[in-house]
Amino acid sequence: xxxxxxxxxxxxxxxxxxxxxxxxxxxxxxxxxxxxxxxxxxxxxxxxxxxxxxxxxxxxxxxxxxxxxxxxxxxxxxxxxxxxxxxxxxxxxxxxxxxxxxxxxxxxxxxxxxxxxxxxxxxxxxxxxxxxxxxxxxxxxxxxxxxxxxxxxxxxxxxxxxxxxxxxxxxxxxxxxxxxxxxxxxxxxxxxxxxxxxxxxxxxxxxxxxxxxxxxxxxxxxxxxxxxxxxxxxxxxxxxxxxxxxxxxxxxxxxxxxxxxxxxxxxxxxxxxxxxxxxxxxxxxxxxxxxxxxxxxxxxxxxxxxxxxxxxxxxxxxxxxxxxxxxxxxxxxxxxxxxxxxxxxxxx
Amino acid sequence: xxxxxxxxxxxxxxxxxxxxxxxxxxxxxxxxxxxxxxxxxxxxxxxxxxxxxxxxxxxxxxxxxxxxxxxxxxxxxxxxxxxxxxxxxxxxxxxxxxxxxxxxxxxxxxxxxxxxxxxxxxxxxxxxxxxxxxxxxxxxxxxxxxxxxxxxxxxxxxxxxxxxxxxxxxxxxxxxxxxxxxxxxxxxxxxxxxxxxxxxxxxxxxxxxxxxxxxxxxxxxxxxxxxxxxxxxxxxxxxxxxxxxxxxxxxxxxxxxxxxxxxxxxxxxxxxxxxxxxxxxxxxxxxxxxxxxxxxxxxxxxxxxxxxxxxxxxxxxxxxxxxxxxxxxxxxxxxxxxxxxxxxxxxxxxxxxxxxxxxxxxxxxxxxxxxxxxxx
Numbered sequence: 001x002x003x004x005x006x007x008x009x010x011x012x013x014x015x016x017x018x019x020x021x022x023x024x025x026x027x028x029x030x031x032x033x034x035x036x037x038x039x040x041x042x043x044x045x046x047x048x049x050x051x052x053x054x055x056x057x058x059x060x061x062x063x064x065x066x067x068x069x070x071x072x073x074x075x076x077x078x079x080x081x082x083x084x085x086x087x088x089x090x091x092x093x094x095x096x097x098x099x100x101x102x103x104x105x106x107x108x109x110x111x112x113x114x115x116x117x118x119x120x121x122x123x124x125x126x127x128x129x130x131x132x133x134x135x136x137x138x139x140x141x142x143x144x145x146x147x148x149x150x151x152x153x154x155x156x157x158x159x160x161x162x163x164x165x166x167x168x169x170x171x172x173x174x175x176x177x178x179x180x181x182x183x184x185x186x187x188x189x190x191x192x193x194x195x196x197x198x199x200x201x202x203x204x205x206x207x208x209x210x211x212x213x214x215x216x217x218x219x220x221x222x223x224x225x226x227x228x229x230x231x232x233x234x235x236x237x238x239x240x241x242x243x244x245x246x247x248x249x250x251x252x253x254x255x256x257x258x259x260x261x262x263x264x265x266x267x268x269x270x271x272x273x274x275x276x277x278x279x280x281x282x283x284x285x286x287x288x289x290x291x292x293x294x295x296x297x298x299x300x301x302x303x304x305x306x307x308x309x310x311x312x313x314x315x316x317x318x319x320x321x322x323x324x325x326x327x328x329x330x331x332x333x334x335x336x337x338x339x340x341x342x343x344x345x346x347x348x
Numbered sequence: 349x350x351x352x353x354x355x356x357x358x359x360x361x362x363x364x365x366x367x368x369x370x371x372x373x374x375x376x377x378x379x380x381x382x383x384x385x386x387x388x389x390x391x392x393x394x395x396x397x398x399x400x401x402x403x404x405x406x407x408x409x410x411x412x413x414x415x416x417x418x419x420x421x422x423x424x425x426x427x428x429x430x431x432x433x434x435x436x437x438x439x440x441x442x443x444x445x446x447x448x449x450x451x452x453x454x455x456x457x458x459x460x461x462x463x464x465x466x467x468x469x470x471x472x473x474x475x476x477x478x479x480x481x482x483x484x485x486x487x488x489x490x491x492x493x494x495x496x497x498x499x500x501x502x503x504x505x506x507x508x509x510x511x512x513x514x515x516x517x518x519x520x521x522x523x524x525x526x527x528x529x530x531x532x533x534x535x536x537x538x539x540x541x542x543x544x545x546x547x548x549x550x551x552x553x554x555x556x557x558x559x560x561x562x563x564x565x566x567x568x569x570x571x572x573x574x575x576x577x578x579x580x581x582x583x584x585x586x587x588x589x590x591x592x593x594x595x596x597x598x599x600x601x602x603x604x605x606x607x608x609x610x611x612x613x614x615x616x617x618x619x620x621x622x623x624x625x626x627x628x629x630x631x632x633x634x635x636x637x638x639x640x641x642x643x644x645x646x647x648x649x650x651x652x653x654x655x656x657x658x659x660x661x662x663x664x665x666x667x668x669x670x671x672x673x674x675x676x677x678x679x680x681x682x683x684x685x686x687x688x689x690x691x692x693x694x695x696x697x698x699x700x701x702x703x704x705x706x707x708x709x710x711x712x713x714x715x716x717x718x719x720x721x722x723x724x
Binding site for chain 1: 384424436
């Protein structure tokens with residue numbers, strides 16, 4: 001119990017300190033353009049990593065379709081924001097409402113996919129989530145949505161059937177995705193989303209729900225035998241994870257002027273899984289650090305020009321080996337013990 | 349412990365200062381993003397290579413000096429924005445936007461916000477230039493190509509019954525298809541067969557070809573890149589179906605494609621602004637130089653990249669732009685110049701720009717004896 005608490009404070013302290021440093025650097029103009037441009041995507045990836053960690057690390061089910069929920073949130077949230085352009089003039093509020101809508105739709109997708117998926121285990125579950133991600137991609141690649149004063153207009157495969165009144169606009173145009181998005185995501189919004197995510201996830205993990213979820217992970221039969229409702233707890237963790245991914249998707253999409261379904265493909269799902277594995281399964285602080293580093297890394301390697309992605313892959317392998325080596329693990333646990341010790345001394 | 353921390357902080361600060369530092373310079377910095385790696389790398393590298401040739405030529409003349417830098421965006425909007433920001437850090441004064449459409453949609457927004465003048469060689473989607481006063485295209489917009497194709501077919505009485513096969517998850521293909529259909533309806537072209545394919549499902553076209561054949565289409569319009577088009581040509585040949593095939597600029601490159609029997613492309617008509625076999629002096633010189641340096645025949649993307657650099661250089665000359673001007677000053681000067689600027693390049697003559705879109709004549713080419721021959 002004690003260790004977990006330390007980890008939690010480290011997570012919050014890390015995020016708040018990083019936010020404060022970045023704000024100071026931005027205000028004093030010391031930050032490079034390239035860094036500034038990456039702040040919001042980093043926030044989105046951190047939330048993605050934490051939420052997937054909930055499924056993979058804490059619930060113990062391998063999900064390969066996490067980008068599908070991100071996509072769901074990105075498209076629904078962005079549509080909502082575009083529809084509210086006039087009715088909600090305040091950008092911060094509009095972004096907030098859009099993220100909530102993105103989270104709701106992400107959660108609904110999580111619930112629907114959870115019904116068949118959570119009956120499965122291990123490899124089977126991984127493959128089905130993988131298929132789910134591809135289905136979401138296909139749907140958004142063929143979906144046409146228009147919007148005018150009478151409301152929404154849906155059409156599959158072609159936009160021919162959509163007749164818009166004057167002043168209406170196309171929201172989703174199949175493979176072209178959403179164009180001309182007004183960028184309203186900010187670093188501060190990303191920061192708030194991370195804090196909320198941390199709050200929700202830690203709260204869940206430390207509650208009765210969390211203990212039940214981890215009991216299912218460690219031994220499903222034993223948990224069931226003492227009366228833990230496996231389906232209910234699994235579903236709870238899965239839906240929360242999907243909803244957070246939906247909110248992160250909205251934040252991510254609203255940072256660019258255009259978004260396509262192909263962005264959220266299998267590769268993105270794997271990238272997020274890499275973030276989680278690199279940070280350590282079940283280790284939230286680790287997810288935050290790895291999401292930040294792995295988003296910055298490809299940009300930091302631009303100096304290598306053509307060899308950039310090769311170097312990136314090598315660095316990834318080295319880091320994986322290094323963090324998994326027993327020597328490093330010892331070092332980390334030593335540091336943790338020291339930190340914990342210091343705290344206790346302070347408390348006395 | 350404290351000393352260590354202090355030195356780390358100092359090192360980080362020093363790096364930050366270095367990166368954001370301003371250096372005196374004598375060359376105008378042109379930057380662009382494009383897919384230098386990944387599935388679309390053939391386009392990004394073509395543009396980057398050709399642009400470098402143009403920059404070297406211009407620098408050799410001795411007048412205004414330019415420096416070119418291309419950053420990889422892997423055909424992804426997110427990475428393109430990162431690449432664009434990296435170029436801003438480098439001190440980019442004029443932008444070549446992005447090579448492909450979706451990344452260019454994202455970066456052109458930054459062109460507008462940061463007031464950096466941009467001219468894309470090949471991003472053909474209309475969203476790239478819409479609502480932006482400082483982003484121009486060297487290539488035709490997708491709609492432009494669709495309507496030009498329909499008009500060309502109708503004006504030259506190529507066929508009455510037309511079939512279309514297009515890729516429904518591709519921005520480029522869809523953009524051309526949409527306006528082709530619109531214009532075809534207006535001109536009274538009868539589209540008898542309208543079939544699609546998508547990513548991952550693009551190797552067997554027997555259904556689409558059979559549909560076109562059954563309904564008696566005399567011409568098959570193929571708004572797509574050359575890889576699927578080459579398969580359609582081969583499979584139609586195997587099925588004993590021999591209509592006129594009509595392509596757009598994405599078809600360019602089919603003759604040099606590895607493993608493709610070029611005799612299948614005999615009689616294919618395509619609308620493309622660039623012809624690598626042209627006897628025009630400028631084109632021949634460029635093609636020779638490109639072949640010498642990179643060992644392959646330049647495609648239309650390369651030609652567009654080459655033209656963009658020359659157009660920018662000539663416009664800078666006319667506007668009196670110098671290397672010590674800021675990006676915003678250059679931006680304002682170039683916007684003014686491009687209102688009346690005309691440019692002769694290897695992808696067209698007397699080009700002018702209107703609200704970002706280029707005005708130039710598409711050239712109809714027919715493939716005869718393994719080479720493009722102008723139709724007009």
